[in-house]
Amino acid sequence: MKIGIDIRTLMDIQYSGIPEYTLNLIKEILKLDKKNQYKLFYNSGTDVSNKIPKFDNAEIIKTNYPNKLFNNVMQRVLGMPKIDQLLGADLFFMPNIGFVSLSNQCKKIITVHDLSFLRFPEFFSLKRRAWHSIVGVKKMLNQFDKVIAVSENTKNDLIDLCDIKAEKIKVIYHGVGSEYRVINSDSQKLKETKIKYSLPDNFILYLGTLEPRKNVEGIIRAFNELKRKNKNLENFKLAIAGGRGWKYKNIFKIWNESKYKDSIIFLGYIKGADKVYLYNLASLFVYPSFYEGFGLQLLEAMACGTPVTCSFASSLPEVAGDAAVMVDPYNIAHIAGAIEQILTDNELKKDLIKKGLARAKHFSWEKTAKEYLELFDNFNV
Numbered sequence: 001m002k003i004g005i006d007i008r009t010l011m012d013i014q015y016s017g018i019p020e021y022t023l024n025l026i027k028e029i030l031k032l033d034k035k036n037q038y039k040l041f042y043n044s045g046t047d048v049s050n051k052i053p054k055f056d057n058a059e060i061i062k063t064n065y066p067n068k069l070f071n072n073v074m075q076r077v078l079g080m081p082k083i084d085q086l087l088g089a090d091l092f093f094m095p096n097i098g099f100v101s102l103s104n105q106c107k108k109i110i111t112v113h114d115l116s117f118l119r120f121p122e123f124f125s126l127k128r129r130a131w132h133s134i135v136g137v138k139k140m141l142n143q144f145d146k147v148i149a150v151s152e153n154t155k156n157d158l159i160d161l162c163d164i165k166a167e168k169i170k171v172i173y174h175g176v177g178s179e180y181r182v183i184n185s186d187s188q189k190l191k192e193t194k195i196k197y198s199l200p201d202n203f204i205l206y207l208g209t210l211e212p213r214k215n216v217e218g219i220i221r222a223f224n225e226l227k228r229k230n231k232n233l234e235n236f237k238l239a240i241a242g243g244r245g246w247k248y249k250n251i252f253k254i255w256n257e258s259k260y261k262d263s264i265i266f267l268g269y270i271k272g273a274d275k276v277y278l279y280n281l282a283s284l285f286v287y288p289s290f291y292e293g294f295g296l297q298l299l300e301a302m303a304c305g306t307p308v309t310c311s312f313a314s315s316l317p318e319v320a321g322d323a324a325v326m327v328d329p330y331n332i333a334h335i336a337g338a339i340e341q342i343l344t345d346n347e348l349k350k351d352l353i354k355k356g357l358a359r360a361k362h363f364s365w366e367k368t369a370k371e372y373l374e375l376f377d378n379f380n381v
Contacts, residue, residue: 004087006095010022010052010053011048020296025365027055031056039087042060043070045070061087063081063086083100091376091380092109094109094144096113097112097135097141112149113154114293123212123290150173154171173294174299175363190280194277197267200237205241206286210245214290215329218330219238222288222339240267241268241278279300282306285297285298285306285309288335301356302324303360305357321355324356325348326338
């Protein structure tokens with residue numbers, strides 16, 4: 001069978017979220033599957049070949065149209081070219097929502113990571129809300145033969161918000177890479193990473209895109225509360241890691257107004273190779289997001305032996321299980337209290353580390369890829 005995969009999400013140097021998911025999944029699929037032929041597709045009016053990862057056992061096929069022309073006019077309005085016909089694919093897999101035109105002869109599978117843009121449109125910029133509106137997500141999803149949800153929570157959202165029939169949806173969880181592991185404190189690379197990012201001995205870590213949905217403002221406010229209440233935690237700092245997304249200006253406003261701004265460090269975008277060391281260096285990982293389709297960072301931190309506190313919103317309890325301290329993302333005192341509890345209670349910290357390491361082992365890219373391959377095989381006629 002000839003399988004086409006959309007890799008347009010991989011045309012960016014800075015990978016996070018969906019691009020990381022796509023890259024890890026495709027690499028594992030290609031490693032495991034030696035019987036099907038894979039054709040990976042992207043379009044760009046400029047040469048971005050230096051940004052596209054190298055893949056074994058797959059052919060990369062590119063079209064050269066300006067992206068706005070290709071997406072808005074050719075795919076959305078004209079419905080051409082049919083990407084599956086361009087690739088000669090029997091089955092086409094979209095790892096994310098986007099503009100696409102496919103023929104009726106092709107079997108179609110798409111992954112939906114979250115529907116935050118429908119649940120919380122206020123968290124998005126006008127430009128992003130317009131993009132999702134133009135794509136026509138509800139109509140688009142109903143054209144696919146199978147819709148993959150990355151969590152039961154996302155499945156429920158697909159049913160409630162997009163009228164997708166439950167039998168059309170399959171839940172396949174993310175994996176966590178084997179590179180996320182506990183690293184010996186004597187590691188030279190660990191020391192180099194600490195120096196590279198000017199990190200203190202004790203710090204609380206957030207890692208994710210800077211955008212309203214992630215509740216970074218709440219983290220800063222909780223940190224202010226923590227520092228005000230507990231003088232024994234004066235040596236702890238807050239490290240906020242991640243690239244700037246959208247509607248992030250208020251985050252820096254709140255930081256600038258903080259009495260403890262000198263104890264809050266913005267690290268910017270973190271390269272994938274550095275993340276494992278950052279998690280290992282952190283005393284605690286905090287993630288009180290308002291909404292997540294999955295929340296892979298929880299598992300990455302757990303796999304590195306870092307205790308976790310996260311919100312009890314959306315999919316996060318499903319992912320974290322009993323291996324994290326859950327908080328109300330709208331309650332600053334609750335977030336601050338959870339941070340304080342973990343940092344001051346050694347037995348709780350040890351218990352969270354133990355449970356986190358065990359929890360992370362339930363998720364792997366090999367397991368995720370095998371579930372996708374089983375699904376692909378079901379369409380092989």
